[in-house]
Amino acid sequence: MWNIGKIIETFNTKEKCISFAESEGLIPTRKLCRTHKQPMVVSNAGDTAVGTFRCRKGACRNRSAISRAKGTWFDNAKIPLPQIFYLMYAYASHWSHEEVRKNSFTREPVLSSATICDWFNYCREAVVIHQIDQQVAVGKIGGPGKVVQIDESKFGKRKYNKGRRVEGHWVLGMVEDGSDDLRLEVCPENVRSAEVLIPLIRKHLAQGTTIHTDCWKAYDCLSGHGYEHRRVNHSDPDNPFVAKDGTHTQRIESQWRVIKKFFVRDNYNNPENFTDFIMEYTWRKNIANNHDDPFLKLLEIIKYTYKF
Ligand SMILES: [Zn+2]
Structure with missing residues (x-):
């Protein structure tokens, strides 16, 4: 290392x-x-x-x-x-x-802060390009007989004293049982309607996947898109975390806490490169999962991105 x-x-x-x-x-x-x-x-x-x-x-x-x-x-x-x-x-x-x-x-x-920012952004750009290519190369997750937990969470919702309110960003998260390949997508226009979520889910999840979600209404039409859909009802006083049939979304939900902690010092309210930060997170998570050396991984990415 x-x-x-x-x-x-x-x-x-x-x-x-x-x-x-x-x-x-x-x-x-x-x-x-x-x-x-x-x-x-x-x-x-x-x-x-x-x-x-x-x-x-x-x-x-x-x-x-x-x-x-x-x-x-x-x-x-x-x-x-x-x-x-x-x-x-x-x-x-x-x-x-x-x-x-x-x-x-x-x-x-x-x-200077500006110089550090410049080079960090420059590194992040290379990481984002690499991550997108990587996900395309790996292809969709899930498939028949596979379970994928899905959930959405809002990032950067903060109220400022001066009366200015930052709306934050809805992020969709998807993770397959038995895999660490976490897929994250920032919701366009900051909405989490079916119109926004379904195309993002179809982009990452193979047909036939069994999808576990909470009872957010936007997921209601999932079974009409070639997926097996099961829900956990968080407002069910008897089984708020795990449904009677075993359905739960605890893995993806526990991810949100980790991700938010990770971003605590980064300015993730910045709408311009919030998506890049999300991609950077998945890159860092893969490195941690695989016990790779982050500096060597960055060098690899730069070599691959800047061929001459
Ligand atoms: Zn010459």
Whole structure:
């Protein structure tokens, strides 16, 4: 597992960062001059993030240096490489801004909130792209003989003193019994009607799935869409948690508590990237389930997303 000690040791100079990026395939190591069809010279000098390519022939029109960062993860990077790798590690470790500043091994320039936000968003974008591809590759969950628990929960419902009210976001959650493949969807237009929920359910659940829900009326039509539908009635004083036939939604309900705790310090009221945070959560949950190294997983994703 990568830890901060290993990060400092591996990334404390620009040269070390570049050789790591080369060996990991994050930046190209060679490029041919288009005119002379021969390898150009790599230079890591100057203030460019990962150096430049330059043609050997003095009179070549490609004599002006070409950035080696073009089309890579480091394109348009405005901070030194050690800080970039540090921020990637911090994102993978799910650190708060405070932790990022406290643990930073690079003194200059000081990491501003804007810079931390930028790089965290940049990492999150790659994670979201990866998560969507991953879910498409895995395909639908459930199927005949399989049980999937479904529930919806509201995130970020807060009342402010100034009279401004944030409506929050309805999130639909789906999890199959015996599997940790949690599917989450933010409800468009922030409504949880059948018109919104059914297409989201059909997107993730195979036909023939046995679906367990509470008695929310939007689920009433599920059996008309090729699903086996069972309910638990939370207002039944005798069996509020588990119906007589064993139907319950406790696994998905217990997820909400975990997810809300996870988001407590993130500004999940921000409507612009709330969906991204939800995708990020499922990514982090998979990593925890599989005991993977989050930094290595992030590197894998970046390599896959930023092919050059
Ligand atoms: Zn040339």
